[in-house]
Amino acid sequence: xxxxxxxxxLKRVADAEMLNELRPDFAGFIFAPSKRQISLEQALQIRAAxxxxxxxxxxxxxxxxENIVAIVESRAIQIVQLHGDEDNTYIEELGKRITLPIIxxxxxxxxxxxxxxxxxxxxxxxxxxxxxxxxxxxxFNWDLLKEATHPFFLAGGLHAGNLEAAIQxxxxxxxxISSGVETDGVKDFEKIRAVMEIIGRSIK
Ligand SMILES: O=C(O)c1ccccc1NCC(=O)[C@H](O)[C@H](O)COP(=O)(O)O
Numbered sequence: 001x002x003x004x005x006x007x008x009x010l011k012r013v014a015d016a017e018m019l020n021e022l023r024p025d026f027a028g029f030i031f032a033p034s035k036r037q038i039s040l041e042q043a044l045q046i047r048a049a050x051x052x053x054x055x056x057x058x059x060x061x062x063x064x065x066e067n068i069v070a071i072v073e074s075r076a077i078q079i080v081q082l083h084g085d086e087d088n089t090y091i092e093e094l095g096k097r098i099t100l101p102i103i104x105x106x107x108x109x110x111x112x113x114x115x116x117x118x119x120x121x122x123x124x125x126x127x128x129x130x131x132x133x134x135x136x137x138x139x140f141n142w143d144l145l146k147e148a149t150h151p152f153f154l155a156g157g158l159h160a161g162n163l164e165a166a167i168q169x170x171x172x173x174x175x176x177i178s179s180g181v182e183t184d185g186v187k188d189f190e191k192i193r194a195v196m197e198i199i200g201r202s203i204k
Pocket of ligand 1: 008009028030032033034035036059061083126133134135136137138155156157158176177178179180
């Protein structure tokens with residue numbers, strides 16, 4: 001089976017047009033403080049430009065549940081990604097309020113982070129960096145993922161130059177890439193194309 005790809009941090013309608021051509025499996029909208037943060041209005045415009053076959057993942061960091069529910073009701077997103085310190089009580093509460101799938105991101109410092117169970121549909125393992133919730137552009141020690149017992153998204157510092165090695169080593173369900181497909185902070189068609197080519201060659 002081919003590894004799935006999420007291209008995260010879309011900021012422009014032009015980014016959606018790139019994805020429509022290159023066909024990753026998911027697009028990510030950042031609703032948390034970040035250089036990639038977008039407003040609901042921008043998200044609705046980008047969603048409208050994206051083909052239906054690419055679900056938009058809304059990325060939140062410790063967001064009040066009411067705000068996520070409002071964004072879900074606007075139909076700007078089809079999947080929710082929790083990228084902060086959300087615990088199982090929070091995730092279960094959110095799960096009662098929405099019907100969308102929930103991805104829980106885990107910042108990996110050590111093996112205990114990988115062993116922890118969450119009440120989410122799937123986990124996403126990302127690089128831990130103090131003071132940054134995500135989008136670090138840095139990899140982490142993939143050996144720690146030997147402890148993973150369920151399919152997961154791999155994130156953190158991935159790009160066309162290390163993607164093949166990452167897939168071979170950790171066999172993720174999906175890869176999630178942001179900084180590695182940007183040039184000067186803007187999504188770069190050629191970098192996304194290179195990633196999609198590598199994914200096309202990868203068989204799990
Ligand atoms: O990308 C951000 O700026 C960001 C900010 C705050 C929380 C989450 C964020 N990104 C979430 C993602 O899913 C990224 O794709 C993931 O962290 C990997 O980013 P990168 O290392 O830049 O490829």
